[in-house]
Amino acid sequence: MTALLILNGPNLNLLGTRQPEVYGSTTLADIEATCRAHAKALNLDIGFMQSNHEGALVDEIHAAKGVFGGLILNAGAYTHTSIALMDAIASVELPCIELHLSNVHAREEFRHTSYIAKVALGVICGFGANGYPLAIAAMHTHLQATS
């Protein structure tokens, strides 16, 4: 069975508790449950984790090699700053979908830059928590087409 790793970056543990007008009222635990249900329906295994620490995210990406067939990454604010995450994704040579709850292009200028997009298969943003099942479906289609 193919497996996907869904990684979440800094502050996403706060989802559903603050700023619901920007990020919605769904918690990260709700999102994980939705992801597990969608993945099961597609016969996919998933790993799901969140960290507020850049190095921990880099370690997870390294450890994904040989275990997971693809990555779905909401790197939070590290999206806009982290060459380390970009290099980690490039180094494992796994397909990666960059994901955001909000439409980062309709927000502040600094959110228009993404280091992750440079090494990603594609980017999904602006669909709130629904972006997670969209990303799972997109990765599933990609992995079927390339296997």
Ligand code: CA2
């Ligand atoms: O829209 C997204 O998914 C973001 O990755 C969220 C990041 C932001 O820095 C990116 O530009 C876009 C911020 C996550 C903060 O999450 C919070 C959730 C609830 C309350 C406060 C912060």
